[in-house]
Amino acid sequence: MQGIVGYGAYIPRNRIKVExxxxxxxxxxxxxxxxxxxxxxxxxSPDQDTITMSVEASKNALKRAKIDPAxxxxxxxxxxxxxxxxxxxxxxxAEALGATPEAHTADLEFACKAGTEGMYVALSLVKxxxxxxGLAVGADTSQGAPGDALEYSxxxxxxxxxxxxxxxxxxxxxxxxxxxxTPDFWRREYQYYPQHGGRFTGDPAYFxxxxxxxxxxxxxxxMKPADFDYVIFHQPNGKFPLxxxxxxxxxxxxxxxxxxxxxxxxxxxxxxxxxxxxxxxISKPGDxxxxxxxxxxxxxxAFIFEVTDRIDEVRELAPKTRDLLVKNRNYLEYxxxxxxxxxxxxxx
Amino acid sequence: xPTPSRYWREIPQxxxxxxxxxxxxxxxxxxxxxxxxxxxNQDLQKAKIEEKGKLLTYTIIRVPPHQYVDQAPYAVGxxxxxxxxxxxxxVVDCDFDDIKIGMRLKLEFRKIxxxxxxxxxxxxxxxxxx
Amino acid sequence: xxxxxVIGTGMTKWGELWEKSLRTIFVETALLALKDAGVxxxxxxxxxxxxxxxxxxQEHIASLLADYLGQTPVPSAxxxxxxxxxxxxFKLGFMEVxxxxxxxxxxxxxxxxxxxxGHEATFALGTAADQEYEGYxxxxxxxxxxxxxxxxxxxxxxxxxxxxxxAVKNHKNGAKNPLAQFPFEITVDMVLNSVMxxxxxRILDCSPITDGAAAVMLCPVEMARKMGKPVVKVVGMGxxxxxxxxxxxxxxxxxxxxxxxxxxxxxxxxKKPEDIDVIEVHDCFTIAEICVxxxxxxxxxxxxxxxxxxxxxxxxGKIPVNASGGLKSKGHPxxxxxxAQIIExxxxxxxESGERQVENAKVGMTQNMGGSGGSAVVHIFEKE
Numbered sequence: 103m104q105g106i107v108g109y110g111a112y113i114p115r116n117r118i119k120v121e122x123x124x125x126x127x128x129x130x131x132x133x134x135x136x137x138x139x140x141x142x143x144x145x146x147s148p149d150q151d152t153i154t155m156s157v158e159a160s161k162n163a164l165k166r167a168k169i170d171p172a173x174x175x176x177x178x179x180x181x182x183x184x185x186x187x188x189x190x191x192x193x194x195x196a197e198a199l200g201a202t203p204e205a206h207t208a209d210l211e212f213a214c215k216a217g218t219e220g221m222y223v224a225l226s227l228v229k230x231x232x233x234x235x236g237l238a239v240g241a242d243t244s245q246g247a248p249g250d251a252l253e254y255s256x257x258x259x260x261x262x263x264x265x266x267x268x269x270x271x272x273x274x275x276x277x278x279x280x281x282x283x284t285p286d287f288w289r290r291e292y293q294y295y296p297q298h299g300g301r302f303t304g305d306p307a308y309f310x311x312x313x314x315x316x317x318x319x320x321x322x323x324x325m326k327p328a329d330f331d332y333v334i335f336h337q338p339n340g341k342f343p344l345x346x347x348x349x350x351x352x353x354x355x356x357x358x359x360x361x362x363x364x365x366x367x368x369x370x371x372x373x374x375x376x377x378x379x380x381x382x383x384i385s386k387p388g389d390x391x392x393x394x395x396x397x398x399x400x401x402x403x404a405f406i407f408e409v410t411d412r413i414d415e416v417r418e419l420a421p422k423t424r425d426l427l428v429k430n431r432n433y434l435e436y437x438x439x440x441x442x443x444x445x446x447x448x449x450x
Numbered sequence: 451x452p453t454p455s456r457y458w459r460e461i462p463q464x465x466x467x468x469x470x471x472x473x474x475x476x477x478x479x480x481x482x483x484x485x486x487x488x489x490x491n492q493d494l495q496k497a498k499i500e501e502k503g504k505l506l507t508y509t510i511i512r513v514p515p516h517q518y519v520d521q522a523p524y525a526v527g528x529x530x531x532x533x534x535x536x537x538x539x540x541v542v543d544c545d546f547d548d549i550k551i552g553m554r555l556k557l558e559f560r561k562i563x564x565x566x567x568x569x570x571x572x573x574x575x576x577x578x579x580x
Numbered sequence: 581x582x583x584x585x586v587i588g589t590g591m592t593k594w595g596e597l598w599e600k601s602l603r604t605i606f607v608e609t610a611l612l613a614l615k616d617a618g619v620x621x622x623x624x625x626x627x628x629x630x631x632x633x634x635x636x637x638q639e640h641i642a643s644l645l646a647d648y649l650g651q652t653p654v655p656s657a658x659x660x661x662x663x664x665x666x667x668x669x670f671k672l673g674f675m676e677v678x679x680x681x682x683x684x685x686x687x688x689x690x691x692x693x694x695x696x697x698g699h700e701a702t703f704a705l706g707t708a709a710d711q712e713y714e715g716y717x718x719x720x721x722x723x724x725x726x727x728x729x730x731x732x733x734x735x736x737x738x739x740x741x742x743x744x745x746x747a748v749k750n751h752k753n754g755a756k757n758p759l760a761q762f763p764f765e766i767t768v769d770m771v772l773n774s775v776m777x778x779x780x781x782r783i784l785d786c787s788p789i790t791d792g793a794a795a796v797m798l799c800p801v802e803m804a805r806k807m808g809k810p811v812v813k814v815v816g817m818g819x820x821x822x823x824x825x826x827x828x829x830x831x832x833x834x835x836x837x838x839x840x841x842x843x844x845x846x847x848x849x850x851k852k853p854e855d856i857d858v859i860e861v862h863d864c865f866t867i868a869e870i871c872v873x874x875x876x877x878x879x880x881x882x883x884x885x886x887x888x889x890x891x892x893x894x895x896x897g898k899i900p901v902n903a904s905g906g907l908k909s910k911g912h913p914x915x916x917x918x919x920a921q922i923i924e925x926x927x928x929x930x931x932e933s934g935e936r937q938v939e940n941a942k943v944g945m946t947q948n949m950g951g952s953g954g955s956a957v958v959h960i961f962e963k964e
Contacts, residue, residue, distance in 0.1 A: 115543055148521060149542065149560040153573065157559040185561075185571050194573060198465040198559055430543070430579075441520075448520075452716075460712055479828075481713060487828075507734070507832055509726035510779040511718060515706050516699030518718045526719050528727060528827045536827040538714045546779075551734050562716060574716065 104228045105273040105407065107235065107266040108167025108416070111379040112159040113259045113366065113426040116145040118439045120254050126436045127249045134254055139340020143257035143367025145434060146243045148442050152181040153191045155260035155372075156239040157198045162420035163237070163262040164199065166271065174201040174264065175233025176224050180216025180371045182289075183243045184209050195239065206233070213287060214336055215397025216240060217371040221263055222403050225274055228265045235266040242370035247295035248445055255339055257367025261375030261423075271416055272382060272391070272407040278319035280311055281401030288399065298398075307400050308338065312346045315402035316394050323406055327351040330406075331389040334360035334377035336396035338368045346394075359384050365427055378407075380423035387411045457572055464574040467557065469535075471497035480535045502556040502580055503531035508541055508549055517563050529555055529577055543578040554580040581678040584814045585804035586961070587797050588617025589923040594792035594911035595761040602636050602692035603648045605793045610649050610688055613795035618807060622797075623682035625649075625656045626673045628665030628689035629915035632658075634704035636695050645688075662708035663864060665689060666794070666918025667819075667948030667957030674814050674959075677798050684803075689920070690793035691913035701789050705914070708951035710825040722786050722865060724826050724952040726778035729867040731832040733780070735882065738870065740780055742885030744771035746866040747784050747908050749888065753895055754905020756935040761790050761911030785866040790911030794920035801964070810930045816849025816945075816960030818842060824954045833882075837956040838875035838949060845945070845958040846877075853877040856960070857941040858928045859899065860921035862949040863906040872947055873901065876958075895936065903928065903936045918948035918957065929963040 119142045124131035135141065146155070156179050164171060177199075179191040192207030206227075210219045217240015224236030241260030246252030265274075286307035289296035299307070312335055320326060327333070333356050335343035340363050347357045360377030369376055374395040381391055389409040396402045440446050462468040463481050471478040472486035473493045480499050485492050508527030511518075518524070525541040527549070541549055542560065555577040562574040590612030597605060606627070614620060627645055632638045646656040661668045666689030673687035693701055705721040714724070732738050748768055754760040766784060774784040804811045820840035823829055829836070846852060853876060861876070863869035870884030878899055879887040887893060893901035904910050904924040907917055925944035927933050944961045 147542065149540075149562070149576065151561055151571075153571075154560050161559075194465075197461055198573075200466055432543075432545075456712075487823075507727045507731035509723050509730060509781075510776075511720055511723045512775075512779075513702060513720065513722065513777045514699070514718060515703040515715075515720055516697075517703070519699060521718065524718060526717060526723055526727070528832065538710075538719060538825065538827045539717050551730070563718075572716075576717075 103270065103273055104225060104265060104267050105270040106263050107169065107269055107271060108163040108264040109271065109379050109382055110159045110162025110166060110262045110420050111260070111376055111423040111426055112155045112162065114144050114146045114150050114155070115430050116147060116432050116434055116442070117142045118145050118434045118436070122436050123254055138254060139364055140255055140367065141364055143255055144259055144369070145439055145442055146258040150258070151185045151243050152179065152183050152241045153185055153194045155258065156191060156195045156241045156262065159241065159260035159262035160195060160199055160237060160239060163264050165420040166416040167264045169235060169264070171200040174199065174235045174237050175205055176227050176236040177201055177205050177207040178210055178220030178224055178238045180210040180218070180220040180238070180240050181242050182211055182213055182216060182370055184211070212401060213397035213399050214338070214370045214373055215395040215401060215403055217261065217375045218393070218395035218403040218405070221405065222277060222279065225265045225277065228267060235264055237262060237264050240371040240375035242372055244370045245295055245443065252298065255368040257369045259366060259369035259372040259376050261372050261379045263375070269412060270410055271412045272409050275406040275408055276319055276323045278315055278322055278404040279401065280315035280318050282311070284400035286398045286400055303398070307398060308342055308396055309346060309349065311400050311402040312336065312394050312396050313350055315404040316350050316392065319392070319404035319406060329390060330356060330392045332356050332359055332381045332385065333392040334374050334381055335394050336374045337361065337363035337377060340364045362423070362427060376423060382409070382413065383417060383422045383424065385409045385413055387413060452572060454570055457570060465559070467499045467501065469497050469499055470494040478533055478535050480537055499535045500531040500533040502554065503529045505541070505549070505551055505553050505555055506530050506536065507551060510546055521563070525549055527577065540576045542576050556580045582680055583801040584674050584677045584798055585801045586812045586814070586922065586926045587799050587804045587807055587809065588613045589926055590616060590795040591759055591920060591923055593759045594790050594913060596694050597791040598694065600791065602632060602638065602641070602690060603644060605692060605791060606645050606688060606690045607648050609793040609795045610686060613686065613797050617797035619684055619797065622651055622654055622684050622686045624676050625651065625654055625686040625688065626669040627656065627658045628660070628669035628918060629658055629691055630660055630662055630665050631704050631707065632692070634707065636692050661955040662950030663862065663914050664918055664948040664950035664955045664957050665915040666920070667946065667959070668918070670796070670919060670922055670959065671817055671819055671957055673798050674817060677800055683799055685798045686795060687798060687919060688793060688795040689916035689918055691915045692791050693789045693913060694791050714825050720778060722781050723778040725865040725867055726781045727826055728832060728871065728952065729780055732867060732871065735833055736885070738885035740772065741768055742889050743785055743866040743870070744768040745888045746863060746869045747771050749894055750863060750902050750906035750908040753903050753936055754909025757905045757910060760905045760909050761788060762909050781865055781867070787864045787907035787912035790913040792911055792913035792916050794916045794923055796919055796922055796926065811964040812926045812929045813962050813964055814959060815962045816845035816851065818844030818848065818958040819956070820844065821955050822953055824951065826952045833871065835871050835875040835949070835953040835956070837953055838872055838947060838958070841956040841958040842876045842947065845960050849960040851943065851960060855943055856899065856945045857943050858903060858925065858938040859901050859945045859947070860904060860924050861901055861947045862917070863902060863908050864912060868949070869901065869906065872949070876947060895938070900938050903933065903938055918946070921946040921948060922959065925961050929961055
């Protein structure tokens with residue numbers, strides 16, 4: 103039996119409100135807030151990136167796992183905003199934690215599901231007894247083009263999971279992956295901002311793969327929505343995960359604890375993983391959790407976890423996701439936000 | 451500013467806070483040295499510094515060196531960690547008005563700076579409120 | 581060891597000398613010193629310069645300047661200990677004459693700082709700090725002294741106004757110095773309203789970026805006596821180091837290297853703080869002058885701010901500090917400062933300081949400091 107041995111989150115403290123962005127572009131803030139079910143999003147400081155957030159989230163996971171980092175045999179960072187185009191984020195993370203030199207690492211990308219990809223691989227290596235512990239992180243500091251709809255939601259955050267076979271906090275019951283070639287959202291090399299297919303990103307993309315993966319894993323496990331205590335879907339905006347839940351037959355209360363997007367924004371590779379850390383923070387022994395990620399391009403990874411007694415021991419050992427979400431917030435104006443996000447072109 | 455080798459050499463200190471300590475007088479110092487600055491003993495053992503401490507003094511840098519122009523203004527302070535080791539670092543994640551001598555801080559992993567658009571990314575530690 | 585005297589001085593106006601290169605500035609001042617001494621051949625030369633490499637891309641200036649002064653094949657050395665490079669050059673020149681190795685030695689200091697922009701200059705000056713554990717985190721030279729100022733204000737209650745008074749006093753003196761970069765008076769209000777550089781230090785608390793050089797000639801005292809000028813002897817010399825990183829100091833508010841260098845100089849000269857009539861100290865920042873006065877034992881620890889406020893160190897005060905205008909008003913071409921301090925004291929002891937003359941100055945002292953106090957060189961001079 104294998105599962106999550108430690109989990110940790112990291113969210114930067116800066117925020118920008120929808121109204122502040124709408125003001126600059128002459129957009130109607132209330133309709134964006136309604137349409138996206140979004141109030142504000144997190145913004146990384148210039149000294150924060152996928153690597154720095156991965157390190158802090160992983161350190162939080164280590165606090166809960168209580169293991170010697172040298173025993174981590176695999177380190178995967180999933181992101182669509184790796185700081186280097188060529189040179190892994192994983193090596194810096196592994197070095198910072200003290201997992202080097204005996205560890206396998208790879209940087210993963212698959213739009214917003216790169217984090218769960220890492221989880222899928224790390225979990226599988228542990229299951230195969232290839233490594234004792236595997237670490238997977240979903241982290242992003244993604245960009246939305248100025249004035250584009252994505253600018254309201256593109257946010258920053260990281261979630262880390264350490265998988266192992268001993269002292270499990272949440273057992274892995276089933277895993278499943280559902281994937282097709284669907285060009286709903288993409289970024290070409292050397293382009294600074296991504297592009298998307300507008301309304302094409304809805305039914306044929308997000309909803310098709312989320313429901314495909316959710317139904318697929320429930321079939322495989324012989325379970326129905328009512329069998330789960332909690333479900334977490336990828337959260338590109340506030341509406342999509344709630345609609346997905348309705349389509350599949352889940353109740354709002356099952357979705358709430360992992361639904362962070364209205365105050366956090368879309369943390370891309372960190373989105374559903376942070377929903378999971380937030381849910382684990384409030385879970386009880388015996389709770390069954392379904393996690394379904396989504397990455398444009400497109401695909402969804404699904405996991406079923408069962409929480410063990412150990413959750414009561416480890417919950418308080420590191421910062422809770424909701425605390426990181428609402429405590430010590432620092433609100434930015436658009437100018438400072440644009441400076442932080444390198445949207446202002448300076449002289450060479 | 452650091453070449454790849456100069457940056458890489460300091461990784462154990464900047465990423466993992468590794469240092470050494472005198473086996474005779476037990477004084478811990480950071481970064482590590484070959485000879486104890488107190489008793490001159492050359493027999494030293496590995497150690498790690500504590501990650502929390504209190505602020506001894508600080509300033510706000512408003513006229514930065516050229517590699518830090520985009521970061522200014524930023525606060526820099528000297529912190530005395532709970533094991534007595536003192537070190538210099540930026541103080542971030544709090545408003546300048548909230549910085550007070552004596553406040554409790556802890557180390558956090560951050561990007562220190564980057565060498566233009568094509569150079570290496572340099573990481574290390576900064577202080578955030580505890 | 582022979583007794584050594586200063587027999588010639590040479591200095592030109594300091595400032596942003598756009599038309600003059602490093603070599604031109606050096607040669608002009610060196611020629612003045614040779615003329616003042618009445619010699620045209622030297623046995624050896626020392627040049628203090630913090631970073632001709634970073635400022636003008638030129639190393640090997642020992643030979644460059646010996647060449648341009650027309651003195652090759654004279655042995656020449658360029659020495660560096662950050663902002664105390666000038667003082668260090670003097671120490672080595674003094675030792676070469678005292679040891680009997682040479683008779684006539686030229687000691688000079690020079691820095692050409694305006695060929696790079698402000699941020700590059702800030703970086704170059706910052707190399708006096710610990711690059712991996714201070715500079716790496718974005719600290720600057722003013723930043724280091726600001727850390728000292730904050731701690732001093734917290735520990736001893738030194739006030740922002742007292743810091744400003746140091747700059748005001750030095751400008752008052754510098755206004756009477758025709759060679760100073762900023763020969764005009766300022767007020768406490770002007771200091772307190774000037775732009776902030778590194779809290780709490782404002783631009784008027786900071787010595788400026790300056791181009792300039794200063795040169796002196798040394799020879800044995802017996803030779804000096806035959807030259808018809810008042811003989812100014814070097815009677816005390818002290819040189820000491822401290823940790824390079826401010827965070828490694830036991831007491832952030834105390835300048836241990838200056839204390840040690842001062843102690844050794846006092847011992848060698850057989851003098852005490854009360855015996856000194858006039859002093860030139862390293863006021864790279866206003867707080868530095870306050871800390872130096874404490875470290876040299878001129879005032880009690882922590883009382884430096886009060887002393888300035890009470891006028892102890894004014895030109896008319898009990899112990900005039902920085903009659904030249906100090907680094908603040910005179911300027912601070914880094915490597916040249918230490919030598920310029922010695923020129924001021926030499927002239928004071930010779931009675932050649934005009935409007936800035938300190939009455940009956942018989943014993944004078946210079947204190948030159950590097951980085952955030954990591955090195956200090958102190959000399960004591962006496963008129964024969």
